Amino acid sequence: MRAVWFTRYGGPEVLELAEVPEPHPGPGHIRIQVRAAAVNPYDWKVRTGAESGGRPLERPVITGQEASGIVDEVGEGVAGVAPGDAVFGPTVRGAVAGFALLRHWGPQPRNSDFVASAGLAVVSETAERTLRHLGAPPGATIVVHGGAGGVGQAAIQLARLRGLAVVATAREANHALLASLGALPTTYGPGLAARVAALAPAGVAGAIDTAGTDLDELIALAGAPHVVSIANHAAAARGAVLTFGGRDSAWDVLPRIAALVEEGRFRVPVERVLPFREAAEAHRLSESRRATGKIVLVPDLD
Ligand SMILES: NC(=O)c1ccc[n+]([C@@H]2O[C@H](COP(=O)([O-])OP(=O)(O)OC[C@H]3O[C@@H](n4cnc5c(N)ncnc54)[C@H](OP(=O)(O)O)[C@@H]3O)[C@@H](O)[C@H]2O)c1
Structure with a gap:
């Protein structure tokens, strides 16, 4: 099958089309014929080597961590899904390829298509995970820091569905977007704690950090154990x-x-x-940190 991979760490230009062996599902896995693959910041962090802990690249890496497509092989022990089903989910070893393996998936929503469902999995799982860590009770207010990004928008929506009030941060151009999702918008940066306190005078039960900045202000607002970060390596310390x-x-x-x-x-x-062959441009767009929607790659290889 054709796939987009890299054989060395570097800029978007290291992404190249390659002919690679097809994967087959082991126990608990399914294989999909990929119809669309979504780009996430993790993809370019892996590509640059930032996620490697300084270790050299041992083997080529097929880019991408989530996709949608049609099930065509089902591994041992898998129930509830059959060849021909349309699904979306995180991929096991690369997404921007003719075929991909999934260990977790959801059925493609009936009112959706492959492009729209390709980017559902990673942001919603991440948002749900952070909300579970917070465990804030219905009626409480939380902060979603970096509310206009993929994870931020998902976290706002899932928080609202849990009965939480949300104050969310973004640059001003994205405030109407935050409000449309049911959040009270404010900006990043110095003075954040005071701005949030003005919008939530009864206090906040916790904060989700998708931005990786303003940690001191978030801790001042919610208390360190009630700050859940997906983007700031200093948070745990x-x-x-x-x-x-x-x-x-x-x-x-x-x-x-x-x-x-x-x-x-x-x-x-x-x-x-964008088509698979423009994967480098898709990475550049994601890396610009300006996107407020998913960047999706569709196969153009055969
Ligand atoms: N730990 C995990 O499990 C996990 C899982 C998924 C993602 N992540 C990480 O979480 C982060 C967000 O992911 P995502 O998919 O939501 O990204 P994304 O969709 O690419 O986020 C784009 C948003 O980031 C905001 N942004 C731009 N520059 C920023 C800056 N300097 N500081 C803070 N925010 C900025 C922009 O909003 P404004 O223009 O309004 O600022 C933009 O809308 C990434 O670092 C990603 O690697 C971690």
């Missing part, structure tokens, strides 16, 4: 929760996300659709 998924992952949320999309109660907007 300060007594905040730092999560990257793993044992605490929340992939079980995917079928519920599919249902919420069908009911019109949850959305992950798509900002740009």
Whole structure:
């Protein structure tokens, strides 16, 4: 099959089309014929080597961590899904390829298509995971720092569905977007704690940090144990929760996300659709940190 991979760490230009062996699903996995793959910041952090802990690249890496497509092979022990089903989910070893393996998935929402569902999984799992860590009771107010990004928008929506009030940060151009999701908007940066306190005079029960900045202000607002960060490596040393998924992952949320999309109660907007061969441009767009919707790659390889 054709895939987009890199054989050395570097800028977007290291991404190249390659002919690679097709994967086949082991126990608990399914294989999909990929119809769309979404780009996440993790993809370019892996590509630059920033996630490697200084270790050299041992083997080529197929880029991408989530996709949508049609099930065409089902591994041993898998129930509830069959060849021909349309699904979306996180991929096991790369997404921007003819075929991909999934260990977790949700059914494609009936009112959705492959492009729209390709980017549902990572942001919604991450948002759900941070909300579970916070455990704020209905009626409480939380802060979503970095509310206009993919994870931020998902966190605002899932928080509102839990009955939480939300104060969210973004640059001013994105404040109407935050308000449309049901959050009270404010800006990043110095004075954040005071601005949030003015919007939530009864105090906040916690803060979700998707931005990786303003940690002192978030801790001042919520107290370190009630700050959950997905983006600031200094958070754990300060007594905040730092999560990257793993044992605490929340992939079980995917079928519920599919249902919420069908009911019109949850959305992950798509900002740009590009062919696989323009994967480098897709990474550049994501790396610009300006996107407020998913950047999605569709196969153009055969
Ligand atoms: N730990 C985990 O499990 C996990 C999982 C998923 C993602 N992440 C990380 O979480 C972060 C957010 O991911 P995402 O998918 O939501 O990203 P994204 O969709 O690419 O976020 C884009 C948003 O980031 C905001 N932004 C731009 N520059 C910023 C800055 N200097 N500081 C803070 N925010 C800035 C922008 O909003 P404004 O223009 O309004 O600022 C933009 O809308 C990334 O670092 C990603 O790697 C971690």
